[in-house]
Amino acid sequence: MLRKWWHDKIAYQIYPKSFLDTNGDGIGDLPGIISKLDYLKALGVDIIWLSPIYQSPFVDQGYDIADYYAIAEEFGTMEDFDALLAETKKRDMAVIMDLVINHCSDKHIWFQKALADPEGEYADYFYIRDGKDGCPPSNLRSYFGGSCWEPIPGTGKYYFHMFAKEQPDLNWENPAVRHELYAMINWWLEKGLAGFRIDAIINIKKDLDFPSFAPDGPDGLAACWKMVDSVNGVGDLLEDLKNHTFRHYNAFTVGEVFNMKEAELPAFIGEDGHFSTIFDFSAHCLSNGEHGWYDAPPISFENWRRAIFESQLKVQKVGFEANIIENHDEPRGVSRFLPAWAQNDAGAKMLGTVSLLLRGIPFIYQGQELGMTNNNWHSIDEFEDINTLDQYRTALEAGLSEEEALAVCARCSRDNARTPIPWTDGPCAGFTTGTPWLPLNENASALNAASQENDPASTLSYYRRLTALRKSQEWREVFTYGRFEPAYEDEPAIMAYCRVMDGTRVLVAANFGRDTVTLRPDYTIKRVLLSNRPTEPENTLTLKSCDVIVAECCLS
Numbered sequence: 028m029l030r031k032w033w034h035d036k037i038a039y040q041i042y043p044k045s046f047l048d049t050n051g052d053g054i055g056d057l058p059g060i061i062s063k064l065d066y067l068k069a070l071g072v073d074i075i076w077l078s079p080i081y082q083s084p085f086v087d088q089g090y091d092i093a094d095y096y097a098i099a100e101e102f103g104t105m106e107d108f109d110a111l112l113a114e115t116k117k118r119d120m121a122v123i124m125d126l127v128i129n130h131c132s133d134k135h136i137w138f139q140k141a142l143a144d145p146e147g148e149y150a151d152y153f154y155i156r157d158g159k160d161g162c163p164p165s166n167l168r169s170y171f172g173g174s175c176w177e178p179i180p181g182t183g184k185y186y187f188h189m190f191a192k193e194q195p196d197l198n199w200e201n202p203a204v205r206h207e208l209y210a211m212i213n214w215w216l217e218k219g220l221a222g223f224r225i226d227a228i229i230n231i232k233k234d235l236d237f238p239s240f241a242p243d244g245p246d247g248l249a250a251c252w253k254m255v256d257s258v259n260g261v262g263d264l265l266e267d268l269k270n271h272t273f274r275h276y277n278a279f280t281v282g283e284v285f286n287m288k289e290a291e292l293p294a295f296i297g298e299d300g301h302f303s304t305i306f307d308f309s310a311h312c313l314s315n316g317e318h319g320w321y322d323a324p325p326i327s328f329e330n331w332r333r334a335i336f337e338s339q340l341k342v343q344k345v346g347f348e349a350n351i352i353e354n355h356d357e358p359r360g361v362s363r364f365l366p367a368w369a370q371n372d373a374g375a376k377m378l379g380t381v382s383l384l385l386r387g388i389p390f391i392y393q394g395q396e397l398g399m400t401n402n403n404w405h406s407i408d409e410f411e412d413i414n415t416l417d418q419y420r421t422a423l424e425a426g427l428s429e430e431e432a433l434a435v436c437a438r439c440s441r442d443n444a445r446t447p448i449p450w451t452d453g454p455c456a457g458f459t460t461g462t463p464w465l466p467l468n469e470n471a472s473a474l475n476a477a478s479q480e481n482d483p484a485s486t487l488s489y490y491r492r493l494t495a496l497r498k499s500q501e502w503r504e505v506f507t508y509g510r511f512e513p514a515y516e517d518e519p520a521i522m523a524y525c526r527v528m529d530g531t532r533v534l535v536a537a538n539f540g541r542d543t544v545t546l547r548p549d550y551t552i553k554r555v556l557l558s559n560r561p562t563e564p565e566n567t568l569t570l571k572s573c574d575v576i577v578a579e580c581c582l583s
């Protein structure tokens with residue numbers, strides 16, 4: 028396998044709005060990020076992914092871009108951004124930005140021009156179609172609820188949007204659109220950006236007939252991903268994108284890809300794939316409800332472990348995936364993937380260990396290194412996320428009570444991951460001197476960075492040891508390129524695997540159960556490299572509840 032500069036890196040996602048506010052407006056900003064670069068360096072971070080910081084009306088928190096060349100004033104200025112690039116470079120860190128090019132904002136000048144003249148040049152930057160007998164052109168339902176088609180007043184025409192109506196989809200079949208987007212991407216790469224996280228990219232290929240599908244809900248609509256599933260040819264567009272941009276800069280690209288056809292994995296992340304890597308969402312998809320969050324199935328330990336193992340075994344034949352516990356679209360992993368008895372410091376360390384030592388590129392989401400949990404939510408009015416508000420309505424329409432619908436949102440909402448980072452136990456957890464744009468977690472006075480900073484037993488200190496181990500001279504190679512081998516699959520509460528390379532074998536074993544387990548002596552431990560056990564690690568395969576060990580070993 029050809030070695031790439033990003034293979035052995037650790038990435039960290041920043042959701043700028045919630046990271047650190049330095050001007051008291053209640054919204055995180057670029058100077059806040061710059062002030063924490065040493066914190067990130069100490070955490071072992073090499074690559075920082077910034078969720079969108081472009082100019083935006085923030086209908087979908089910045090995933091609706093009004094100007095691809097401008098920094099949102101909420102976050103700072105282009106000078107701040109340049110300073111961030113310079114400061115990261117000094118620390119030998121790289122920055123990637125979110126690239127949101129399936130759609131833009133309805134406030135983008137292209138869309139404004141399209142609306143002003145729905146027959147003109149800019150109309151062809153979007154998908155604008157005539158209605159059918161006074162109805163939308165097809166029955167697709169957007170990801171955020173309601174029809175994918177929004178009427179253009181006074182015209183009998185509609186425009187297409189797979190997300191909110193304020194996020195019109197860009198017409199990728201139009202070479203002028205592609206040309207504009209490629210020029211913009213190259214402009215950022217010329218500035219010194221190391222690459223991009225690429226948003227919702229599988230959706231760029233449309234079926235230009237925009238057919239209707241069998242309704243799958245009481246609204247008579249059908250989920251728009253069904254069109255994505257049914258259409259071929261996204262690969263041609265993605266190759267075109269890569270060849271006009273990323274390829275020339277040796278950029279690191281990580282695709283947000285759902286609904287990929289399995290046989291296409293090599294085309295996506297193989298040696299010369301469309302992207303460097305894509306996120307592994309296999310465990311997260313286990314809780315996809317058929318109709319929404321309200322019928323989301325619970326995730327059993329067994330299914331979670333199987334999903335990860337299957338994915339690791341499949342992907343290692345082809346390339347690298349990016350491993351996450353959580354991101355800005357998911358609830359906190361500690362609250363989601365750990366059983367009730369493990370939702371504590373030891374559990375957070377255990378979950379972090381088994382995730383970060385998988386084969387692939389680990390992405391830590393801000394606050395994960397502190398063991399942040401979901402928040403307690405008391406009213407639907409506390410949420411800001413457009414998707415959460417839609418899911419609340421959907422749950423009510425399906426017959427749930429207000430209390431039940433709130434409980435669904437409290438469990439599944441993306442806002443769980445978007446609450447501000449608690450830096451201290453002071454006012455507003457040191458996040459802002461103003462009013463935070465989203466409530467702080469109720470546990471912020473106990474769970475915050477300052478209280479963990481100098482405590483060797485804290486989750487933060489443990490994460491530092493974990494990343495240091497992964498990147499150490501001695502073990503970097505096996506954790507980067509070592510084969511993934513499942514272990515103890517017959518043990519119902521144990522998540523265990525080996526990373527194996529040449530003569531080296533490292534066992535990672537964690538006890539997600541309530542009871543102590545003594546593992547079969549399949550392996551002989553030579554040396555324990557890391558463990559979350561409070562006392563000095565012993566060379567033993569007896570794991571108490573929430574214990575995790577990482578050990579150099581050999582087959583017995």
Ligand code: NOJ
Pocket residue numbers: 087090091127190226227283355356
């Ligand atoms: C995926 C992003 O991660 C999410 O936050 C956003 O709402 C949609 N794409 C639309 O851009």
